[in-house]
Amino acid sequence: MTDSLGLLGVDQAELDSCVACGLCLPHCPTYRVTGADTHSPRGRIALMRVVDEGIAPLSDEIVESFDSCIQCRACETACPGDVPFGHLLEATKEFVETTQRRAPWWLKLGLRGLTRPRLLRFVSSSLAVAQRLRLVPSRRMGIPERLPVRRRALRPTGDDVWLFTGCVMDAWQRDVHLATKEVVEATGTTVRPTGDAAPCCGALHTHAGLGDDARKLAARVISALDGDNAILVNSAGCGAALKDYGRLLDSDEARAFSERVLDVHEWLADRIDQIEMPDAQARTGGRVAIQDPCHVRHVQGTHMAVRRVLEPFVSELVELDDEGMCCGAGGAFSLVQRQLALDVRDRKTAAIDRAEADVVVSANPGCSMHLAAAGHAVRHPVELIAEALRSR
Amino acid sequence: MRLGRRNRQGGARHDRTDRCVADLVGALGPERVRADGAARHLASADASMFSDGTAGPVCFPDSTEHVQAVMRVAASHDRAVLPRGAGSGLSGGAAPLGDPIVVSTTRMNRVLEVDAEDRVAWVQPGVVNLDLSRQVAPLGLHFAPDPSSQQVCTIGGNVANNSGGPHCLAYGVTSAHVLAVEVVLSSGEAVVLGGLDAEPSGYDLRGAFVGSEGMFGIATKIAVRLTPDPESIKTLLLSFDSVADAAATVGAVIASGLVPAAVEMMDQRCVAAVEDFVQAGYPREAAAVLLIEVDGLSRGVEADTRKVAEIGRAHGGNVRVAADEEERALLWKGRKSAFGAIARVAPDYYLHDTVVPRSKLVEVLKAVYEIVDRHDLVAVNVFHAGDGNLHPLLAYDSRQPGANERVAAAGQEILEVSLAVGGVLSGEHGIGVEKRDFMEFQFTAADLEQQALLRRSFDPHCRLNPGKVLPSAHSCADVASLSASRPDGVWG
Amino acid sequence: MITPPVIDDEALLAFAAEIGPRDPVVVRGGGTQWDVGGAPNGDVREVRAPSGIVEYRPDEMTVCVRAGTTVAELHAALAENGQRTALPDGSGLPDGSGLPDGSGWPDGSGWPDGSGLPDGSGLPDGSGRPDGSGLPDGSGPCGSSPSTVGGAIAVGRSPVTRLGDGHLRDAVLQLHYVAADGRLVTAGGPTVKNVSGFDMCRILVGSLGTLGCIGDVILRTRPIPEHEQWAKLDDIEPQIVLNTVKTATAVLWDGSAVWARLAGHQVDVEDDLARLPDAPETPPPELPPFRWSRRPKDLYRLGEETGRFVAEIGVGVVHCERPDPDPPPIPAGVAALNRRVRDLFDPDRRFNPGRSVERT
Incomplete structure (x- = not known):
């Protein structure tokens, strides 16, 4: 799969496929806010070459260039040469992590926690209680302002499809899972939540360069979800990660697994006519602005499905005018690169304000928490659909 | 002409650089100056393959005052200064020679004022071309110059290169759309060239500045003309079995008295690469396709569309008219992504740019194919056929032994063919370092001396972007030393 | 190695020889805008630019024309192919002369009755003028204006149709001019699109003959509208x-x-x-x-x-009807640049002495 490895250990052909035309620059959220070539996809690839060919050591500035990437992969959508930037950066981050071990201790600790669902829920509920007692500065910590203390139960109704529940999303946004289940069941399909057997997709580990941890998690998820049933995912980041297991593990089993993974909107779009439509009054009110999570738009390419599914259930759907620019959340990015994440979010906030929307929908927990922290009313698309269905 | 991936030399930095950096930091603040290897390495190249020097400290000014401060520090340290926009240029214009202080305009990216009544906008140089058009779209206006890189290139860069684009066939190049420019001269003084009144008095210094490739001053504010959107636009895709038929169609369309908004041509190999990316329904089997756009008022556009279609069919072409805005946008996305899409053909490209009389298109294209075949290269052609602006794109793999030399040789032969039929060196990419040494093919010693006079009128000490455009014999004396004493590398 | 095209137009070479490398000199065109920038000093040698169309390429939409040709004559020739340029020929104006009404010219000297005009051959005595039949609006003979191509470019003022037809300066693709040292120089290039070197044409357009003496020019033509x-x-x-x-x-x-x-x-x-x-x-x-x-x-x-x-x-x-009492001011920095340009291009101020681009 890889030809002539350089020092960096990334695929040489992938690295060479960039001709430095620069068409990616305006689509890169970090280049947009800093204007620095070190914060652009073209620049990061040029610096990968520098390290790969041994021209310069892995300096602090070079690592900062890689670490400043949100991994939104908008550059891939923009690239006429199909440079697989995401793969290149993931491999680069893994190289940096294995040679220099730069990831902060608290990040690694946190990521390890994601794989232990009971602990995660316990810590989350404790945080929620602490929040009620005003013991934690939620905003500064970058966590939602009102975490749930208790979660409603998510029970299986059958085995037609899996609903991937994940880690943080299950602990913090269980209601989105319930709404997803409700909407999927409205098509006459039974749902089995994946639960603690497949605790975490490993996306954040991959992004942090913790490749071994990510591959272990992938293997664990694959073995937990055997069979042929479709695996529906309502978190953009998790969906993108599960769909990439084939490449990550490079095995037939993993590739077959990835084939079964579907973004929930993608799945619903083909079955929308099986749902009894609400009449006009029952549609969810107000102007609803669509914020495309990058891993929906740029990685999975399922953003049009979101529109198709949502459109019949809301009164007014509006587009943001920023061409799907990243909101700055980027999983753990908003914790690790706080200032950059906020600067990028400012652009998104301005776009949302220009759209004069009452509510923003976003199909990714990271984005919705990041945007909610800026004071926006953010919902998951399936929540609005479920509400419309309930008021039929 | 020198081709090579990127500069890769190592070495130690000098003390003088450290003092200069300290002064820059003192003037701009630490957050606006980068002197580390990573930042300097990335500022050492643009989108071309030309790279001979290494960037010195990279500055990120926010304002005219910042740029003036950089210029004064540069003067006190006797350092050259190189302005840089998005780095999407193709002639090495923003690739440093020597080790100049680099002034990146990317943070000067605000649209300062839009005057819808007079159809003028004052913008900072780092505003992205397409962003400006998007911002004024609700007013029914746009910025007419639309280089293929318009989604990334900056207005400041457009001014430096007098950029063109497909639609300059009808609307004119950047110079026709710039009313005034605030420029920081090498002395640090800021002056406004041109003006918003109808006939500013004095020499047309504005016109002289546009296209001066960063050698006359640094634009810090630009007053651009905004063009009303046409009421109606039709885009036709015409496909042909031979390049000659396509070229003959171009000639016939122009001769018919039509001035289409754009007339673009792509050959078969280019169509294939582009279609792989956009899937716009470009016909892969055609030897050549034309993208012709007509605009204006509805009934006139209908008439023009029929006329173009008739002429195309009379030359054996298949004609498709884009049905809606979406189809039109997709066709143009394909055209404007052509250069990047070439990565699908080979890992490196050299994008040429010459202009020939329209009537010589077929003859020159034949010669181009012959030249590249002889040098064992692959040529992809995608260009502004309406004004004879050829862009042969030589796709190659720089890791193959001798590939760079073959590309350089073929490039020079294409230039010679273009000049021999009455063409010019560059239609829109500029001279930069790429064609500097070929200037003597097109201009006499007297011509070049006059150009040098114009440059010295603006920059007596040749501090700005030294070593570009003019061959060394006609440039400032210090330029000869630029390549003689290669500066130390960025990874000190 | 290939070399730049050699200028072999005898008329142009003779023009350059006549201007020579020294002594004050001024090129006179039709004299229709002779007062712009102040009249030249009285004792300056007057020279006329050669006239005639050198090469017209309707299919390229370009025309090479000598500077002494009247715009009216040029446009009459182009009209045969349904084209014209953005230069003012007066055809759009009521009397077809390109002149206001003749009366009330600021200095009134020699103008526009033709009395002050030298006898210069090739100059509008009325004979041999096109009949104007090919003109778009057909209004009156366009041949009555003696305004020349070189003069129009040296003054740089567009006709009233600038709104739709664009600025005159954008129609100038290439100029041959005689520099202060007497050498013939090429500015720009023959094609409709060109960024080879600095844009020398722009600094010559509107320079009132103070930087170089224009010998011939390649202009972009446009189709005459239906x-x-x-x-x-x-x-x-x-x-x-x-x-x-x-x-x-x-x-x-x-x-x-x-x-x-x-x-x-x-x-x-x-x-x-x-x-x-x-x-x-x-x-x-x-x-x-x-x-x-x-x-x-x-x-x-x-x-x-x-x-x-x-x-x-x-x-x-x-x-x-009156001169501008309050013209937009020229900032000091721009004035200094203007001076430097003139000092470098014409250190002895031999071209059009007494005339200034800042006094229009």
């Missing part, structure tokens, strides 16, 4: 005309009435006219002799000081 006409509108705001008449290539306003020149497809002009209230086809007003330069938006705020005026809406030129 239909052209003037329409007069009363009781309408000029900016409304500017914004609604899409085919307008000129919108003139004298403070009460508006004259629009409509040009393009017959059907489009018809559509435009249908949108307007009563707009009879009426020739535009005569232009008063003095030019003021304003921002387009400031045209609506002109006061009593203009006297009778005709304003070019959307462009900003105002034709007035």
Whole structure:
């Protein structure tokens, strides 16, 4: 799969496929806010070459260039040469992590926690209680302002499809899972939540360069979800990660697994006519602005499905005018690169304000928490659909 | 002409650089100056393959005052200064020679004022071309110059290169759309060239500045003309079995008295690469396709569309008219992504740019194919056929032994063919370092001396972007030393 | 290695030889704008540029013409192929002369009765002029203006149709000029698109002959529209005309009435006219002799000081009966640049001494 490895250990052909035309620059959220070539996809690839060919050591500035990437992969959508930037950066981050071990201790600790669902829920509920007692500065910590203390139960109704529940999303946004289940069941399909057997997709580990941890998690998820049933995912980041297991593990089993993974909107779009439509009054009110999570738009390419599914259930759907620019959340990015994440979010906030929307929908927990922290009313698309269905 | 991936030399930095950096930091603040290897390495190249020097400290000014401060520090340290926009240029214009202080305009990216009544906008140089058009779209206006890189290139860069684009066939190049420019001269003084009144008095210094490739001053504010959107636009895709038929169609369309908004041509190999990316329904089997756009008022556009279609069919072409805005946008996305899409053909490209009389298109294209075949290269052609602006794109793999030399040789032969039929060196990419040494093919010693006079009128000490455009014999004396004493590398 | 094209036009070489490397000299064209920038010193040697069309390439939409050719003669030749240039030939104006009314010229010297004109061959004595039949609006003989191509470019002022046809300077592709040292120089290039080297043509256009003596020029031509006409509108705001008449290539306003020149497809002009209230086809007003330069938006705020005026809406030129009492100032930095340009191109000030681009 890889030809002539350089020092960096990334695929040489992938690295060479960039001709430095620069068409990616305006689509890169970090280049947009800093204007620095070190914060652009073209620049990061040029610096990968520098390290790969041994021209310069892995300096602090070079690592900062890689670490400043949100991994939104908008550059891939923009690239006429199909440079697989995401793969290149993931491999680069893994190289940096294995040679220099730069990831902060608290990040690694946190990521390890994601794989232990009971602990995660316990810590989350404790945080929620602490929040009620005003013991934690939620905003500064970058966590939602009102975490749930208790979660409603998510029970299986059958085995037609899996609903991937994940880690943080299950602990913090269980209601989105319930709404997803409700909407999927409205098509006459039974749902089995994946639960603690497949605790975490490993996306954040991959992004942090913790490749071994990510591959272990992938293997664990694959073995937990055997069979042929479709695996529906309502978190953009998790969906993108599960769909990439084939490449990550490079095995037939993993590739077959990835084939079964579907973004929930993608799945619903083909079955929308099986749902009894609400009449006009029952549609969810107000102007609803669509914020495309990058891993929906740029990685999975399922953003049009979101529109198709949502459109019949809301009164007014509006587009943001920023061409799907990243909101700055980027999983753990908003914790690790706080200032950059906020600067990028400012652009998104301005776009949302220009759209004069009452509510923003976003199909990714990271984005919705990041945007909610800026004071926006953010919902998951399936929540609005479920509400419309309930008021039929 | 020198081709090579990127500069890769190592070495130690000098003390003088450290003092200069300290002064820059003192003037701009630490957050606006980068002197580390990573930042300097990335500022050492643009989108071309030309790279001979290494960037010195990279500055990120926010304002005219910042740029003036950089210029004064540069003067006190006797350092050259190189302005840089998005780095999407193709002639090495923003690739440093020597080790100049680099002034990146990317943070000067605000649209300062839009005057819808007079159809003028004052913008900072780092505003992205397409962003400006998007911002004024609700007013029914746009910025007419639309280089293929318009989604990334900056207005400041457009001014430096007098950029063109497909639609300059009808609307004119950047110079026709710039009313005034605030420029920081090498002395640090800021002056406004041109003006918003109808006939500013004095020499047309504005016109002289546009296209001066960063050698006359640094634009810090630009007053651009905004063009009303046409009421109606039709885009036709015409496909042909031979390049000659396509070229003959171009000639016939122009001769018919039509001035289409754009007339673009792509050959078969280019169509294939582009279609792989956009899937716009470009016909892969055609030897050549034309993208012709007509605009204006509805009934006139209908008439023009029929006329173009008739002429195309009379030359054996298949004609498709884009049905809606979406189809039109997709066709143009394909055209404007052509250069990047070439990565699908080979890992490196050299994008040429010459202009020939329209009537010589077929003859020159034949010669181009012959030249590249002889040098064992692959040529992809995608260009502004309406004004004879050829862009042969030589796709190659720089890791193959001798590939760079073959590309350089073929490039020079294409230039010679273009000049021999009455063409010019560059239609829109500029001279930069790429064609500097070929200037003597097109201009006499007297011509070049006059150009040098114009440059010295603006920059007596040749501090700005030294070593570009003019061959060394006609440039400032210090330029000869630029390549003689290669500066130390960025990874000190 | 290939070399630049050799200039072998005998007329051009003779022109260069006549100008030579020293002594004050001025090139006289038709003399129609002789006062612009101040008259040259009295004892300066006068030279005429060669005339005649060198090469016309209708298919390339370019024409190479010697500077001494009258614009009227050039346009008559181009009209045979349905083309013209953005240079002023006066054909769009009521008397077809390109001149206001002849009366009231600032200095009145030698003008426009032709009395002050040298006998110079190739100069408009009226004989051998085109009959103007090929002209778009067919109004009157265009041949009555002696204005030359070189003169029009040296002065750099566009005709009233600049709104639609673009600035004159953008039509100039290449110039051959004689530099102060007597050498022939090529500025620009022969193709419709060209960024090879610095844009020398721009600094020559409007330089009033102070930087170099223009010998010949390659101009971009444009197709003459299918239909052209003037329409007069009363009781309408000029900016409304500017914004609604899409085919307008000129919108003139004298403070009460508006004259629009409509040009393009017959059907489009018809559509435009249908949108307007009563707009009879009426020739535009005569232009008063003095030019003021304003921002387009400031045209609506002109006061009593203009006297009778005709304003070019959307462009900003105002034709007035008096000189501009309050012209836009020239900042010190720009004035210094202007001086440096002239000092470097003509250190001895031998070209057009006494004349200045800053005194227009």
